Amino acid sequence: MRTIDTHAHIVPQDCLELLPEQLDTRTLVGNMTDVDVRLKEMDQSGIEVQALSGFLALLNKDVATARQFNDSLARVVAAHPDRFVGLALAPMAEPEKAPAELDRAVNELGMVGVGIASNINGMNLDAKELGPFYAKVQELDIPIFIHPANVLGQDRLADWYLSNFIGNVTDTAVAAASIIFGGVFQEFPGLKIYLAHGGGSCPYIRGRWDHGWQAHETGSKITKPPSEYMRLFYFDALTHSAQTLQYLVESFGHDKVMLGSDYPFDMGDIDQVGHISGVDFLTDAQKEDVMGETAAKLFKI
DSSP states (O other), X not given: OOOEEEEEEEOOGGGGGGSSSOOOXXXXXXXXXXXXXXXXXHHHHTOOEEEEEEOGGGSSOOHHHHHHHHHHHHHHHHHXXXXXXXXXXXXXXXXXXXXXXXXXXXXXXXXXXXXXXXXXXXXXXXXXXXXXXXXXXXXXXOEEEXXXXXXXXXXXXXXXXXXXXXXXXXXXXXHHHHHXXXXXXXXXXXXXXXXXXXXXXXXXXXXXXXXXXXXXXXXXXXSSOHHHHHTTOEEXXXXXXXXXXXXXXXXXXXXXEEOOOOBTBTTSOTTHHHXXXXXXXXXXXXXXXXXXXXXXXXXXX
């Protein structure tokens, strides 16, 4: 069985200069830059392949930042092609330049997907400016990984690390709702999108979305209940709860859930292989899908 971690962050050593400030190493349980340490810890946790995506501080930047990161990430992957695949960084602060950089990253550098934030510097993901980006992603037939960043409500979530505990999962729900109600899936039906942290809070409020869509005039032009579009998403398995993971699997299918550790952060789960292996609501074949086979098909590896 091949295990593929779909949610793993990296800052290549030669990209540290791109960060606006030093990494807060208090939140790290692994190493963001040292590939040798990463490989050792992957071996210890039973991870064969990581799909590497950029650190949050690198999201929503300009094309120069994206090009430097993508070039550096491609070198990391090329040095260990059996252990890593790369998710491109798109210059979403300059969305008009994103299609060309994404085309380069996939067709010249070999990236297998793209990572973006749950909002583009405060702009929701159904913004018309993002249409050419979605069109290019659909043309390239690669997945989009959406990770929360610049989360809403930070003025009220400053204490107790609530910006992570509540802000992250809520901003992911806003991203999913914007894509659904904003008609992104309807306009680009070939998109393959996976959400961090088990989809945030959106899987658990989809009934409310369906009721509201039927009961209240929202202005949305979607033609099916929101939950029908939600079934198009993929999710990582990072729920921190076997019961929550079971709900996610039963709601959307085991073939829409993939291993994702959030390496190297302390809010991740470095023993996802062990935790998924231990649940009793998945068959052995289904566990193989969750731990690698679905990701292999999505990334075409």
